[in-house]
Each structure stands twice: as structure tokens, then as C-alpha cells.
Amino acid sequence: xxxxxxxxxxxxxxxxxxxxxxxxxxxxxxxxxxxxxxxxxxxxxxxxxxxxxxxxxxxxxxxxxxxxxxxxxxxxxxxxxxxxxxxxxxxxxxxxxxxxxxxxx
Ligand SMILES: C[S@@+](CC[C@H](N)C(=O)[O-])C[C@H]1O[C@@H](n2cnc3c(N)ncnc32)[C@H](O)[C@@H]1O
Numbered sequence: 001x002x003x004x005x006x007x008x009x010x011x012x013x014x015x016x017x018x019x020x021x022x023x024x025x026x027x028x029x030x031x032x033x034x035x036x037x038x039x040x041x042x043x044x045x046x047x048x049x050x051x052x053x054x055x056x057x058x059x060x061x062x063x064x065x066x067x068x069x070x071x072x073x074x075x076x077x078x079x080x081x082x083x084x085x086x087x088x089x090x091x092x093x094x095x096x097x098x099x100x101x102x103x104x105x
Contacts, residue, residue, distance in 0.1 A: 018044045021098055025051075028096030034083040035100030037062055039076065046076050054089075058082045 006012070018041055025031055026049050033042045036055030039062075045051045054077045057063065063078045079088065083100055 014040075021045075022048055025049075025096040025098065030054075030093060030095045031098065032056065032086075032089065032094045032096070033098045036078065039063055039078045041098065042076055042078070051075070053077070054079060054094075056081050056083055056086070 021041065022045055025045070029051055031042075031045055031051050031053045033039070033045070033053055033055045036042050036057045037059075039055040039057075042053040042055035045053050052075045055063075056079050058081065060080075062080065081088065
């Protein structure tokens, strides 16, 4: 299927998308962001709502300039893992999940 969307479409809607997601999960404290890419949404949620966010992405290209796994009890953790296997998340340890986008394999 061909579309006429401009190449910067996602960038042009990103801030509004983050605001909508933020409103949807604003009452949560511990948030899991699946398919987090560079953890931009995770950082937005931490800074806007003071949430503890764990970003998960399977890609080698995710988290540029960030460690894959932050040490200690940071309010932002970026974990390189497959969202289909979340063994590191303990039962009852998450209040809200932002699911992977359409590109999720
Ligand atoms: C549309 S991008 C994410 C955009 C990001 N959430 C943002 O706000 O900029 C989709 C991401 O999902 C990741 N992904 C795809 N399949 C995955 C899986 N099985 N587990 C974890 N991450 C996955 C990709 O590596 C990619 O970074």
C-alpha cells in the first residue's frame, strides 16, 4: 500500500502523540514503555509526570548514548529485551504499559 505521508510525519505528530499517551497513563506511577526506541517517550513521562519508567527495545540501535540497563533505582531504565519475553518484570511491578507501535515484529 502506498501513502502520501511526508517523510517527517512521525516527527510532526510526536509531541501530540506523547501528550495523549501521557494523559492516558498519567495516574500510573510505574510505566513500561515497550518498543521505546531512543527512550524519548520514557523521558517525557518521567519529566512530565514524575513517573518511574522502564523502556524496553529489542533493537541494537535503540538507546543511543545510553546504557542498556541503568544501575540502581533510577526513575528511567532502558532495557534491551524482546517485549514478548519480559522475565525481568515482576508480578505487580507495573501500573501501566505503553504497547509497541505498528512496526513491532
Ligand atoms: C515506532 S518505533 C518506537 C518509537 C518510540 N516508542 C518513540 O516514541 O519514538 C518501534 C520500536 O519497537 C521496537 N520493537 C519492535 N519489536 C520489538 C519487540 N519484539 N520487543 C521490543 N521492542 C521491539 C523497534 O526496535 C522500534 O524501536
